Amino acid sequence: MKDDTPVRRSPVSLADCNLSRSFELVGDRWTLLILRSALYGIRRFDDFQADLDIPRTVLSNRLAGLVESGILEKRAYREEGQRSRVEYPLTDMGRALMLPFMAMTQWGDKYLSDGVMPLTLRSRKTGERISVAYTDEQGRAVSFADIEAVIDPDARKRAARKRKPAKGG
């Protein structure tokens, strides 16, 4: 029997999608784990190495990539009585990964952990439990059922045309 079901593709191409672009920078297992450690406050090569038991060449390669991407900064510092050292603090761009990472943790809390949560977020002001959720423009949580995705597959092309007007135009 013939199969003539048409091929289905994602409405936004890999090159245009800001999710696949993000995965290009952070979407491999070691990079994700390095960023997890970084968000826990780890900054030094030897500490990343001990925290993750990661091969040193792999760590070196991934840190260089994260510095190049602008997610980590490479910075020399010297503590009293110590030799000069290098550390890799998160940039603002790197710290902003906390939100997707906490959303991922929440997913793990729900589906992988039998309800055991070694890390929770609390409000400094009220002590209330903090979650990650969809919110509207007034900052009110919205249920997933009330949300739709609006897709503009040519957004990037149009933006490029706007930035570079055609010659002779």
Next chain:
Amino acid sequence: MKDDTPVRRSPVSLADCNLSRSFELVGDRWTLLILRSALYGIRRFDDFQADLDIPRTVLSNRLAGLVESGILEKRAYREEGQRSRVEYPLTDMGRALMLPFMAMTQWGDKYLSDGVMPLTLRSRKTGERISVAYTDEQGRAVSFADIEAVIDPDARKRAARKRKPAKGG
């Protein structure tokens, strides 16, 4: 000069952390991209293959892993006049990845895209722009500066002890 700075480690071990557990299941580049396609509605082997240009053995291996993890389901179906086929729809657990993936997209929108957003979320009711954010127990958005992480590194051990009381106790 001697270096006697103590080694720093993450306060939650990799084995206990629901973020690293999540990364074990979904944290490699191909798996992330397969899930991206799945969230865009792709379900069939050949469609994933065409969407991602992924080697067939890699795709086959990753799909099997995602079925084993409970993120995708493997299901036979038959369309009118077609041969029987297999599809891989997302389970509830898989669909729940939309939130971390949208948080990651939002990060990409901000840091990687020059403001170009081929995909946006809107409220079905009001048409308002929807974001991913930290929210309190009343469902109100909370700024990152007002949040603290509370860490309980022994949460898993304690939960295990509670489930299996010591013999002779």
